[in-house]
Amino acid sequence: MSRARVANSTIYKGRSGQWTFVAHRTTGFLVFFFLLLHIIDVSLVNVDPELYDEVHELYGNVFLRLFTLGLLFALLFHALNGLRIIAVDFFPRAVRNERVLTGWVVFLTLAAGLPVAWVIMWPWLEGRF
Amino acid sequence: MASTVERPGSPIAPSAQPGRRPRQSFETWQWFFMRVSGLVLVFLALGHFTITHVINDVADTDSAFVANRWDNPVWRIYDWSLLALALFHGLNGLRVIMDDYIASPGKRAATKALLYAVSFGLFAYGTLTIVTFG
Numbered sequence: 001m002s003r004a005r006v007a008n009s010t011i012y013k014g015r016s017g018q019w020t021f022v023a024h025r026t027t028g029f030l031v032f033f034f035l036l037l038h039i040i041d042v043s044l045v046n047v048d049p050e051l052y053d054e055v056h057e058l059y060g061n062v063f064l065r066l067f068t069l070g071l072l073f074a075l076l077f078h079a080l081n082g083l084r085i086i087a088v089d090f091f092p093r094a095v096r097n098e099r100v101l102t103g104w105v106v107f108l109t110l111a112a113g114l115p116v117a118w119v120i121m122w123p124w125l126e127g128r129f
Numbered sequence: 130m131a132s133t134v135e136r137p138g139s140p141i142a143p144s145a146q147p148g149r150r151p152r153q154s155f156e157t158w159q160w161f162f163m164r165v166s167g168l169v170l171v172f173l174a175l176g177h178f179t180i181t182h183v184i185n186d187v188a189d190t191d192s193a194f195v196a197n198r199w200d201n202p203v204w205r206i207y208d209w210s211l212l213a214l215a216l217f218h219g220l221n222g223l224r225v226i227m228d229d230y231i232a233s234p235g236k237r238a239a240t241k242a243l244l245y246a247v248s249f250g251l252f253a254y255g256t257l258t259i260v261t262f263g
Contacts (some may be wrong), residue, residue, distance in 0.1 A: 003236070025222075025226055026225075028219065028222045029222075029226065030221065031215075031219065031224060032215075032219030032220075032222065035219060036215060036247065036251055039212070039216075039251045039254060039255040039258075040251070040254075042255070042258055043254060043255070043257075043258040045192050045195050045258070045262065046257075046258050046261060047263055049192035050192075052192045052195075053191045053192050054187075056190065056191055056192075057191075058190030059187045059188060059190075060150065060186070062186060065187075068182060070188065071178075072178065072182070075174060075175065075178060076175075078177060079167075079170070079171045079174065082167040082171065083168075083231065084169075085164075085167075086164050086167065086168060089164065090164075116182070116183055118226055119182070119183050120182055120183075120187075121185055123188065124215075129188065
């Protein structure tokens with residue numbers, strides 16, 4: 001990577017800002033591709049409702065439940081970090097508390113995500129799937 | 130070398146630059162769209178996830194569940210709003226990522242053409258699903 005490339009690319013000055021920037025892009029990218037997949041799987045409800053039910057049953061499978069946990073945490077992080085970005089954009093002085101805000105994003109992602117993860121995995125833990 | 134894209138980023142800090150307002154370009158508007166759609170999507174997307182994975186178990190959301198839900202036009206509007214905002218929020222996000230990381234103009238144009246074709250195609254297809262169901 002040349003020096004010029006670095007100079008022109010979007011680069012923050014390391015630390016939490018850099019990591020949330022990378023994580024925001026990664027999670028956004030993942031959620032977008034889930035959306036494309038989801039548009040297709042839902043469309044089956046029109047094509048053939050029985051096929052929809054068959055395909056949909058796969059979502060109850062433990063592997064797709066784990067996949068859903070990925071979606072859950074990506075979605076939560078992206079949403080909460082997006083709120084942090086909006087806060088900093090509209091109240092520029094909030095950037096002084098950048099690290100505290102990032103701490104809140106991570107904390108709330110886990111605080112909301114872990115109980116929901118438990119709920120999603122519960123039918124499998126009970127041995128129903 | 131990466132091309133420099135005309136992007137004001139966040140038009141922040143009028144206080145830091147007294148008397149200066151950023152020039153309004155497409156990039157200003159997409160910046161604004163990302164904030165507004167993002168804010169709405171916090172509620173729409175997390176609400177949808179809560180309905181399909183917390184209130185109901187995902188294994189129970191079969192075609193009968195969809196039929197019952199889409200019987201009410203409010204839920205069709207909800208789902209269509211979620212589809213439209215999430216898709217264009219994501220499309221624009223990916224456009225920006227492509228501007229940042231694909232240095233070759235030819236490859237960038239080709240990748241974006243694919244992105245736009247897939248996104249608009251699936252937007253039309255998803256809309257069709259919601260509108261013509263039942």
